[in-house]
Amino acid sequence: MGLLRRSNHSKGDGVVASERAKAILGEVPGCEAIGDCRPRHRGRVAGIVESIKLVPRPDTIRLEITISDGTGEISGVWFGHHRIGGLDLGERVMFEGTVGSPGAGKLEILHPTYQLLGRPGDNGS
DSSP: OEEEEEOHHHHTTHHHHHHHHHTTTTTSTTOOOGGGOOTTSEEEEEEEEEEEEEEEOSSSEEEEEEEEOSSOEEEEEEESOSOOTTOOTTOEEEEEEEEEOSSTTOOEEESOEEEEEESTTOTTO
């Protein structure tokens, strides 16, 4: 498994990163807090891209883009993709789809519908 990139602000200054991520709560109508998501239910969440990973598989590659809203983290997962245009570290994004739980305390949405929301502080959101 290869971690392509990890946001500089996600772990180094956790309090600041958490406040930045929490600022997105309430900005996107109809979104719930990631911490409130339940597996096997549809979810619509918004957060800041914290990490991007490529995970090699025997038949394909798995792209995991993890977002945070300050209440938790969830990964959007795509098979057969090396990159999703516009989904870069620090970008705000909305994911929508059925929430899964591949392990204790982990949440993911396979091939989520997504909407780019811009970088924090952008006026065009």
